[in-house]
Amino acid sequence: MTSDLHSQARSFAKELQDALNGTICRDVRIGAVVRSLSGAGTAMTIGSGLSKSNPTQPTGFPLRVDGKRPRAWMNLSFQVRMDDELTYLTIHSSYCGIFADEELENCLCHFDFEREKERYTSAHLQVHGHSPALALLNRGNDSKRTLDKLHFPVGGKRFRPSLEDIIEFLIAERLVDAKAGYEEVLELGRERFQVKQLRAAMRRRPEIVEQFMKEQSTA
Numbered sequence: 560m561t562s563d564l565h566s567q568a569r570s571f572a573k574e575l576q577d578a579l580n581g582t583i584c585r586d587v588r589i590g591a592v593v594r595s596l597s598g599a600g601t602a603m604t605i606g607s608g609l610s611k612s613n614p615t616q617p618t619g620f621p622l623r624v625d626g627k628r629p630r631a632w633m634n635l636s637f638q639v640r641m642d643d644e645l646t647y648l649t650i651h652s653s654y655c656g657i658f659a660d661e662e663l664e665n666c667l668c669h670f671d672f673e674r675e676k677e678r679y680t681s682a683h684l685q686v687h688g689h690s691p692a693l694a695l696l697n698r699g700n701d702s703k704r705t706l707d708k709l710h711f712p713v714g715g716k717r718f719r720p721s722l723e724d725i726i727e728f729l730i731a732e733r734l735v736d737a738k739a740g741y742e743e744v745l746e747l748g749r750e751r752f753q754v755k756q757l758r759a760a761m762r763r764r765p766e767i768v769e770q771f772m773k774e775q776s777t778a
Contacts, residue, residue: 591604619661655725723745
């Protein structure tokens with residue numbers, strides 16, 4: 560099944576690359592590299608700047624559609640493996656950070672997904688900034704907690720934001736420029752993501768699908 564993992568991971572990396580280059584980037588390359596071999600099987604990392612000598616730490620890339628200096632950078636990382644049935648690609652964790660500098664030192668926010676997260680919701684958003692309200696709400700050992708330490712839930716495992724949603728956010732909030740026709744690229748990618756998530760939900764809850772089909776046949 561290793562060949563299936565490689566094929567599906569590279570196909571997914573191509574989808575991410577096309578979404579970025581069709582909207583807010585030019586010539587960014589998103590690759591998929593084998594990460595490890597353990598009791599859970601082979602895993603792969605998807606991101607920019609990966610190689611056999613660097614299989615785990617994707618590098619940031621500029622968000623620009625022309626030759627001008629970019630205003631923002633993105634760092635994107637996906638850890639993927641095959642599902643329990645060794646049939647479909649599944650995302651074990653993902654990270655998408657938005658930065659104001661090439662060195663990735665000034666973070667605006669990052670969207671995270673961690674399938675086995677226990678303390679916080681698996682899909683969450685962390686925002687970097689100052690919050691007077693949080694300073695008032697903090698108490699006890701949390702008295703010095705900063706805004707970026709809060710994990711804002713964003714839809715859970717099945718309904719978390721897609722890359723297309725994040726790209727749309729950046730464009731709508733005028734943080735980056737976009738290519739002409741970006742709307743169609745986003746809609747196609749978002750539809751593909753939502754169909755995959757729906758199919759995954761249907762596989763895990765066939766009784767709900769069966770109930771729905773019975774209701775439709777008698778409607």
